[in-house]
Amino acid sequence: MDLTSDRYHRQKLMPEWNQELFSSSHVLVLGVGALGTYVSTNLTLAGIGKLTLVDFDTIEMSNLNRQLLFSIDDVGKNKADVAAEKLRMLNPDVQIVPFPKDMRKLTSAQLADVSAIASCLDTFRGRRWANSLAVRERKPMVSGGMYGFLGNVQTIIPYETPCFECQPLISQEKLSQACSPLGDARKDLLEEKTEPPIPSVSTLSSIIGGLMSQELIKLIMGIGKPIQNYLFYDGLHGAFTTIKLKRNENCPMCGTKFNVETQEILAFENELVKDLRHRIALALGLASPILMSKGKILTDNDTMTLAEGEKIFVSDERLAKPIALKIVYEKN
Numbered sequence: 001m002d003l004t005s006d007r008y009h010r011q012k013l014m015p016e017w018n019q020e021l022f023s024s025s026h027v028l029v030l031g032v033g034a035l036g037t038y039v040s041t042n043l044t045l046a047g048i049g050k051l052t053l054v055d056f057d058t059i060e061m062s063n064l065n066r067q068l069l070f071s072i073d074d075v076g077k078n079k080a081d082v083a084a085e086k087l088r089m090l091n092p093d094v095q096i097v098p099f100p101k102d103m104r105k106l107t108s109a110q111l112a113d114v115s116a117i118a119s120c121l122d123t124f125r126g127r128r129w130a131n132s133l134a135v136r137e138r139k140p141m142v143s144g145g146m147y148g149f150l151g152n153v154q155t156i157i158p159y160e161t162p163c164f165e166c167q168p169l170i171s172q173e174k175l176s177q178a179c180s181p182l183g184d185a186r187k188d189l190l191e192e193k194t195e196p197p198i199p200s201v202s203t204l205s206s207i208i209g210g211l212m213s214q215e216l217i218k219l220i221m222g223i224g225k226p227i228q229n230y231l232f233y234d235g236l237h238g239a240f241t242t243i244k245l246k247r248n249e250n251c252p253m254c255g256t257k258f259n260v261e262t263q264e265i266l267a268f269e270n271e272l273v274k275d276l277r278h279r280i281a282l283a284l285g286l287a288s289p290i291l292m293s294k295g296k297i298l299t300d301n302d303t304m305t306l307a308e309g310e311k312i313f314v315s316d317e318r319l320a321k322p323i324a325l326k327i328v329y330e331k332n
């Protein structure tokens, strides 16, 4: 066989490279923007078996400075659809499945044969949801983030390495929201809120997208050593810093203790269920928790009538299984 006619000849020269395994693997790409277009391009060129591209967003003019695969004629079109079309031209061997909808609409069947997840999202809310999906489905995930010349990559192998929630590297402002008194101003925090635009440049997208692709390739083929566990890149100073995070036994996503030992939640006599629900959502970072007690779903406009020490069960799309919270009333 003429080796030069083999598309993958040069990568097969690496003794650890397993093209057969790689070409039968499936990567779920969440977010097809700056990072997602670089990650999916790299995996397509290397001949991944299948890519599912998830993004319900449309292409805007302001995306074109850093989002590979998109051009001016694509403005207004869906990102997943356009990326799928371009990637098929790059390598027709790869099965590309666009999913131009909200990622929360993915079904278990669509995830069944996924080998790894690439979280290429630009909001904390989205990344936290992706993490819950990875933990629930027990799929390894590589998550990337960028801010100007700064970037980070985190590799998460559920129940083996720390997940995104074990030691959340999120701003104090976001963490403290759950501790401030409940008021009308805070209630809208649960609504979908768009975060302000993030300063971004193509060089960072290609570096962080490249690092993420490398991690995915290693995870899929089981070669090398995954990033332990959080890699921070300062592009202005050309410095890489690795931060070793710890698994947290009290983590609401993957902690063993959290699910075994009942945590307490402060309630107020005669408050509306709705208010307690908002507080639980903020405290645990949940999207829309459902509260249950004694086998019944608590209705938002009911007042809290549970006795001190009684348990409520909280379920949410982000939780692998319901968690129990013990009611403790505020003493005046």
Ligand SMILES: [Zn+2]
Pocket (backbone or CB within 6 Å): 162, 163, 164, 165, 166, 167, 248, 251, 252, 253, 254, 255
């Ligand atoms: Zn965790």
